[in-house]
Amino acid sequence: MTQTLDIQCEANLPVPPAQVWETVATGSGNLRWVFEMEIEPWVGGIVSRGPSTVTVWDPPRHFACLRAIEGFSALLEYRIEAREGGSVMYTSIHREYIHPIDDLDFQRDIAEKHTFFYNHTLEQYLRHFNGRPATFVELLAPAGSQAPDALKKLCHRLGLPDDVAQGDTVQVTLPDAGQQEAVVDYLHPAFLGLRTRDGLYRFFGRNAWGWPIGMSLHLFAEGIDAKHTEQAWRTWLDETFG
Incomplete structure (x- = not known):
């Protein structure tokens, strides 16, 4: 039986969708808030972190990539929804499918806390340094x-x-x-x-x-x-x- 880790973060960001997209779905953008992660911009493209494969490429609304190896798969997904007044509702989804393990709570604790910190850093970048390369x-x-x-x-x-x-x-x-x-x-x-x-x-x-x-x-x-x-x-x- 497969076990699932499912972590979701949401934020209302005071920037237009294209700026959020450029920050989360490009290599230069990822350097500003998370880590080195080059992305080939098409479905089936390679994402260097993992490595993973792009499964959804719909700029500037929806990006997803999947890493799949024997006994483990991990989905990273970003949804960017424009709101009135020029803001964005941003949703990050981190989902892992793994074979049963004894320390699932330990793994969930690590993944949740890192995901929350990374997404907080994204907010800090977009609120205080938006548009500046890193x-x-x-x-x-x-x-x-x-x-x-x-x-x-x-x-x-x-x-x-x-x-x-x-x-x-x-x-x-x-x-x-x-x-x-x-x-x-x-x-x-x-x-x-x-x-x-x-x-x-x-x-x-x-x-x-x-x-x-x-x-x-x-x-x-x-x-x-x-x-x-x-x-x-x-x-x-x-x-x-x-």
């Missing part, structure tokens, strides 16, 4: 970041106070940008999102599930040196968790 940097912290208190340690190193709350404006020290004012746009025991004037900094506390912490940076200033930025953060992560 330099994308992705990192994995050393094995020492698997410790139960690793994300808390990272927050302290950034300069966040113990009583910080989502929505707070704080002063943080970033390896790639120095002292910066940032909004804590997302705060969860396993995730941290910081929004600066020119970037979205995403911290994935996967130590909550026994894995190293991950990071993604979506940087919108011109002239960003991705290799220099990656090295600055890698050194910082090694110092913090090495």
Whole structure:
């Protein structure tokens, strides 16, 4: 008997459908909020993440892709519905079909929390940086970041106070940008999102599930040196968790 994970997110976004489509259904758009994912723009086209195959291509309304291997398949779907006044109702669907496993609740917890964080980041991009291309940097912290208190340690190193709350404006020290004012746009025991004037900094506390912490940076200033930025953060992560 196949088991199903079904995760859905919805948001009312203050941008026209074409701008949402360009952000979720193109390679350059995905760099602005999620991860590297090139998409061939036709039904049957290849999506590099997975890899998957495009199953629906109806710009700017409906996109879906499917990854299918023995014992597992995963559907990613975006629906974009225009509303009066120029806004959009955006729906994201993440669905997995898997053979029965003992840890389904564990897998659901991981998938739900990551999906919610990614879609929150999409909203942040469209509300605060819409139309700006991104330099994308992705990192994995050393094995020492698997410790139960690793994300808390990272927050302290950034300069966040113990009583910080989502929505707070704080002063943080970033390896790639120095002292910066940032909004804590997302705060969860396993995730941290910081929004600066020119970037979205995403911290994935996967130590909550026994894995190293991950990071993604979506940087919108011109002239960003991705290799220099990656090295600055890698050194910082090694110092913090090495």
